[in-house]
Amino acid sequence: MSEASSGKAQSEELTPDDGYTPAAEVIRKPTPAGLRAFGFLACLVVTWVFLKQGWDWFQTDNRPLNTLDPKGPNAQAIQDLVNPVFLLAAAIGIVVIGAVCFIAIKYREKPDLAGIEEFGKQTEGNKVLEIVWTLVPAVLLAVIGFFTVSTISKLDKPEPDAMKVEVFGQQWWWGFRYHLDADGNPRTGGEAGAFPEDSDRDIVAASELVIPVGQEVSLRETSNDVIHSFWIPNLNGKKDAVPGMYTHWKLKGDKPGVFLGQCTEFCGLSHANMRMLVRIVPPDEFRQWLDNQRKPARDLESESGADPRAVAGQKAFKSLLCSSCHRVRGINDSKVAGLDQVGGKKQPGVKDLLVSGTAPDLTHFASRGMFAGAIFNSHYPNRPNTQAVGYSLFNRPENPCRTDNVADGCGDPRDVANPGDPANPMWRPALAAWLRDPGKAKPMANLADENPYADGVLEGNPTGKLRGMPNLGLTEEQIELLIAYLETLR
Numbered sequence: 001m002s003e004a005s006s007g008k009a010q011s012e013e014l015t016p017d018d019g020y021t022p023a024a025e026v027i028r029k030p031t032p033a034g035l036r037a038f039g040f041l042a043c044l045v046v047t048w049v050f051l052k053q054g055w056d057w058f059q060t061d062n063r064p065l066n067t068l069d070p071k072g073p074n075a076q077a078i079q080d081l082v083n084p085v086f087l088l089a090a091a092i093g094i095v096v097i098g099a100v101c102f103i104a105i106k107y108r109e110k111p112d113l114a115g116i117e118e119f120g121k122q123t124e125g126n127k128v129l130e131i132v133w134t135l136v137p138a139v140l141l142a143v144i145g146f147f148t149v150s151t152i153s154k155l156d157k158p159e160p161d162a163m164k165v166e167v168f169g170q171q172w173w174w175g176f177r178y179h180l181d182a183d184g185n186p187r188t189g190g191e192a193g194a195f196p197e198d199s200d201r202d203i204v205a206a207s208e209l210v211i212p213v214g215q216e217v218s219l220r221e222t223s224n225d226v227i228h229s230f231w232i233p234n235l236n237g238k239k240d241a242v243p244g245m246y247t248h249w250k251l252k253g254d255k256p257g258v259f260l261g262q263c264t265e266f267c268g269l270s271h272a273n274m275r276m277l278v279r280i281v282p283p284d285e286f287r288q289w290l291d292n293q294r295k296p297a298r299d300l301e302s303e304s305g306a307d308p309r310a311v312a313g314q315k316a317f318k319s320l321l322c323s324s325c326h327r328v329r330g331i332n333d334s335k336v337a338g339l340d341q342v343g344g345k346k347q348p349g350v351k352d353l354l355v356s357g358t359a360p361d362l363t364h365f366a367s368r369g370m371f372a373g374a375i376f377n378s379h380y381p382n383r384p385n386t387q388a389v390g391y392s393l394f395n396r397p398e399n400p401c402r403t404d405n406v407a408d409g410c411g412d413p414r415d416v417a418n419p420g421d422p423a424n425p426m427w428r429p430a431l432a433a434w435l436r437d438p439g440k441a442k443p444m445a446n447l448a449d450e451n452p453y454a455d456g457v458l459e460g461n462p463t464g465k466l467r468g469m470p471n472l473g474l475t476e477e478q479i480e481l482l483i484a485y486l487e488t489l490r
Contacts, residue, residue, distance in 0.1 A: 064259075064260040064417045065233050065260055065261070065262055066233060066234065067079075067233040067234075067237075068082075069233075069234055070234060070235075071234040071235060071253055071254065071255065071257060071259060072234070072235040072236070072251065072252045072253045072254055073252055073254070074155055074235060074236040074237075074250060074251065074252060075233070075234055075235050075236055075237075077151055077154060077155065078151065078155075078236070078237055080151075081147055081148060081151045085144055088140065088144075155236065155237065155249075155250065156248060156249075156250075157250075158216055158217075158218035158248075158250045159216045160189055161188050161189055161216070162188060162189070162215075162216040162217060162218035162250060163178075163186045163187070163188050163211070163215055163216070163217045163218065164179050164186070164187045164188065164190075164195055164196070164217075164218050164220070165177065165178055165179070165186075165209065165211075165217050165218070165219055165220075166179070166195065166198075166219075166220050166221075166222075167209075167219050167220065167221040167222075167230055167241065167249075168221070168222050168223065168224055168241070168358070169221070169222075169223045169224070169228030169230065169241040169263065169267075169274075170223065170224040170225050170228075170355075170356035170358060171225055171226065171267060171268050171269075171270065171274075171355070171356065171444070171467050171468060172263075172267065172268065172269075172270040172271065172273055172274040172373050172442070172444070172468065173206060173207055173274060173276075173360060173372070173373035173374075174206070174207060174209075174228075174230070174263075174274070174276040174373070174374075175204060175205070175206050175358065175360070175361075176204065176205045176206075176208075176209045177198065177202050177203075177204050178202060178203045178204075178205070178290070178293075179195065179196045179198075179199075179202055180199075180201045180202055180203065180294070181201070182201070184201070184290070184291070184294055186290070193220075193246070193248060195220050195246075201294075203290070203293045203294055204361045205293070205361070205364075205368070206360035206361060206368070206371075207275075207276055207277070207360070207368065207370060207371065207372075207373060207374040208276070208277055208278075208279060208368045208369065208370065208374065209251075209276065209277070209278045209279070210278075210279045210281060210286060210289055211251065211253065211278060211279070211280055211281075211286065212280070212281060212282065212283040212285075212286035212287075213253060213254070213255065213256055213280055213281065213282055213283065214252070214253075214254065214283075215252070215283070215286075216250055216251070216252040217250060217251045217252065218248070218250050219239075219248065219249045219250060219251065220246050220247075220248055221239055221240075221241040221246065221247045221248070221249060222241055222242065222243070222244075222245065222246050222247075223241040223242055223243045224243070224356035224357055224358055225243065225267075225355050225356045225467075226243065226267050226268065227240060227241070227242050227243065227265050227267065228240070228241040228263050228265050228267050228274070229241065229263055229264040229265035230249065230261065230263070230276070231261050231262055231263070231264045232251060232259055232260075232261035232276070232277075232278050233259075233261070234259040235251045235252070235253060235259055235278060236249060236250065236251055238264050240265060251278065253278070253280035255280070256280050256281055256282060257280050258277055258278070258279050258280075258369075258419050259277060259278045259280070260275060260276075260277045260374070260417070260419065261275060261276045261277060261278065262274070262275050262276075263275070263276075268467070269443050269444060269445050270373070270442055270443050270444055270468070273372075273373055273375045273442050273443070274373050275373055275374040275375055276373075276374050277369075277370065277374050277419055279369075289367070292364065292367065292490070293363075293364055293367070296329040296330030296331075296363065297328045297329055297330050297331050297363050297364075297489055298488060299314075299330060299331060300314045300485070300488065301314060301315065306488075307484060307488070309480070309481055309484040310481075310484045310485050310487070310488050312481045312484075313481035313482050313483070313484045313485025313486070314331070314485045316478055316481050316482055316485070317331075317332075317482060317485055318331065318332055318335075320472060320474075320478075321353075321470070321472055322472065322482075323335055323336070324336065324338075324347065324348060324349055324350065324353060325349075325350045325353055325354060325359035325469075326359050326360060326361070326362045327350075327359075327361050327362065327363065328361075328362050328363050328489065329361075329363040330363075335347065335349065336349050336350050337349050337350075338350070338351060338352055352465075353465060353466055354465055354466050354467070355465045355466065355467050356467075359469075362486070362489055363489060364489055364490060365378075365486050365489040366378070366422070366426065366486060366487055366488065366489045366490040367422050367489075367490050368422060369381070369419050369420030369421055369422045369424075370416070370419055370420055371430075371431075371434070372434055372438075372441065372442055373442070374416075374419070375416060375442060376416060376430040376434065376441070377413045377414075377415075377416055377418075377419065377420035377427050377430060378420055378426055378427060378430065378431060379413075379420035379421055379422055379423075379424045379425065379426050379427060380401055380410035380411065380413050380420060380421065380424040380425055380426075380427055381410065381411035381412070381413060381415065381418040381419060381420050381421055381424070382401055382410065382411055382418075382421050382424070383401075383409070383410065383411045384411055384418055401421065401423075401424040401425070410424055410425075413427040413429075413430065426483075426486075426487050428483055431483050431486065432479050432480075432483060435472075435474055435479045435482060435483070436474065436476075436479060437471055438468070438469040438470070438471060439468070439469075439470075439471055442468070444467060444468025444469065445467065445468070
């Protein structure tokens with residue numbers, strides 16, 4: 001455009017005589033029929049994908065981590081908030097998208113009007129409309145905010161008789177401490193933040209939280225190393241576990257079942273492999289489980305008639321480095337505590353060897369269906385969709401997996417979305433693979449050249465600390481003996 005025409009544009013409308021071509025003639029040209037057909041088909045495909053994704057979102061079958069499938073009152077409270085908000089947002093989205101499409105089609109520039117008027121007539125804003133479309137969203141957000149705050153407040157307040165359980169996260173597994181009174185009953189009641197001191201009566205479990213049906217559980221969460229986040233989507237939302245402080249949450253299940261969870265705060269190399277599960281069982285079965293967990297482990301070396309391979313496995317466990325971190329109550333308590341001495345030299349315990357200062361308690365390892373942060377089945381799972389009971393902790397005669405041919409009566413143990421049932425036979429290959437090379441089974445940077453914290457630990461000079469389980473270089477014979485011993489820890 002020339003300087004003359006540019007100057008003219010500031011005072012009067014340009015014409016084609018000035019060398020000016022209206023935008024409509026430049027932009028609006030006849031679209032080839034093939035391109036129109038392609039655009040129409042593309043819109044259909046995008047619409048179909050959008051609707052299909054929306055439909056799939058609400059399908060909960062065979063999806064172990066699904067927040068849209070509440071199985072307890074706390075998760076249901078979240079769902080009761082999400083549903084109307086989602087529907088409201090969907091309705092508003094449809095109206096806005098529909099209005100944009102309508103305006104774009106209705107008021108698009110017509111080829112036969114090109115050059116008559118470059119822009120539509122501008123009018124002053126409509127104050128009534130502006131007030132309405134400002135107030136309506138403000139009121140909607142205020143209502144949503146009120147119910148959101150109300151729901152969050154309810155999720156933070158446990159019932160007066162809630163059972164108290166400590167939750168502690170570390171790289172890369174979850175631990176649970178049940179506080180018991182002098183009679184061996186779970187401590188209950190009190191304020192959410194008022195938890196009893198740890199005692200020798202307490203029981204500690206790893207990866208699996210067992211609770212009775214209908215009993216609310218007040219959780220106090222923390223972390224032994226970095227920030228983690230505890231999330232069992234079928235039972236409640238998520239809550240961070242932060243080093244050096246406590247956060248509070250609660251769980252409750254209406255029916256027996258097994259529900260998987262996942263750490264949702266990036267916490268290092270195996271963050272995606274840091275899972276946990278909750279087993280909700282009938283009250284009488286929980287009492288049986290609790291009484292069993294209170295017992296110390298059997299000392300096979302002092303038992304007559306014990307399996308010789310299991311006895312040899314216990315001896316191997318006590319002599320290897322694994323017994324400096326993993327406690328088996330009544331067997332190696334002083335070694336884990338770092339109280340053992342050899343030749344007058346203190347032997348390192350778990351607090352000397354690990355960054356988190358703790359490792360999974362193995363006293364009743366065989367009473368759990370999964371291990372290694374609940375990413376492997378230690379027992380065969382039940383067949384999916386073949387029985388209502390998928391949570392049993394003890395032998396049940398009606399359990400089809402208690403047959404001689406486990407391949408016919410059990411589910412696939414490699415399907416970790418279907419947790420192993422502790423009443424079923426153990427799945428030995430997973431245990432063998434873990435003991436053979438834990439870093440291969442679950443990435444942990446557990447070698448000295450990968451982990452700067454591990455310098456010197458395995459050479460008997462604990463100048464550094466480990467994250468995760470080291471590769472102890474076990475022989476196949478040692479692995480078989482250790483598995484035979486682990487099978488006795490029920």
